[in-house]
Amino acid sequence: MTTPREIAIKLMEATSMLGDPRAEDPLVPTLSEADYYRIACHMLFVCKRCGTCCTTGDPIKLREDDVRRIARHLRITPSRAMKRYAARRVSETGKSFLAMKHTRPCRFYDQSTKGCRIYEARPWSCRIFPFLGIYGSEDAVKVHTSCPGSIEAVKTLTEALIELKESGYMGTDDPDAVRRARRWFDDALLRLSP
Ligand code: SF4
Ligand code: SF4
Structure with missing residues (x-):
């Protein structure tokens, strides 16, 4: 280490x-x-597993790759994953971007374990939080x-x-x-x- x-x-x-x-x-x-x-x-x-980011974070940005990876992880088609979990949003500057459809809490947050249900397939924005x-x-x-x-x-x-x-x-x-x-x-x- x-x-x-x-x-x-x-x-x-x-x-x-x-x-x-x-x-x-x-x-x-x-x-x-x-x-x-x-x-x-x-x-x-080191994440303290307080859950704050997964329960109050919004938006949770997605890349197209993230949706494909989540789809593979859940064994569903990318188009189904897109429909179920992703939504187009518009930033304050008017730019369109892809994000998780459900936030506060995130649809994949598991309250009982205080963890992510799709941890291995979590989106890029979650991997690089909080510094990058x-x-x-x-x-x-x-x-x-x-x-x-x-x-x-x-x-x-x-x-x-x-x-x-x-x-x-x-x-x-x-x-x-x-x-x-x-x-x-x-x-x-x-x-x-x-
Ligand atoms: S990354 Fe999220 S869960 Fe981990 S310590 Fe920070 S706010 Fe809490
Ligand atoms: S995908 Fe996982 S790590 Fe990212 S916000 Fe949702 S529960 Fe948290």
Whole structure:
């Protein structure tokens, strides 16, 4: 298991030399500082199973792939899954998007076990909650105050970073180390995919 200290070291390395072409990796896109922080937080995140997100979250966005995966999981056709569980919604900016039809609570939330009935097939938006749902849209990491796991992950990462800085570690000026760290975060993102 990767420790908070190891994640904090990788984070400091990945965010060193941002904007310096010597550290760029043609195989891995360079993300923003906030994005590396989001991935680091996500790696430290442990769900407390309070159920808040599954019972109050709205909308719960879906991708077409999510509907197909849910259909496979439930052994029904994608068109049936689409009809039963998905609905087109319109964002505040007038953009159409696909989302779960039933929320507050989500149709797949199991109150008795406080868990997801389709956990292995849960949508992408549920996999990346609470840190990566805003991925790429803001320049700061958002702490979801209604999510105890979110608060704890940010606290753990902050403590590990403070400890590192107090020990004198300030990141790296070695482009190879920076590229390795960015690849490491890229791999972590890929592992979230079903
Ligand atoms: S709100 Fe956070 S801690 Fe609670 S169930 Fe959702 S992800 Fe887990
Ligand atoms: S699909 Fe599962 S994880 Fe996602 S909101 Fe519904 S119950 Fe929660």
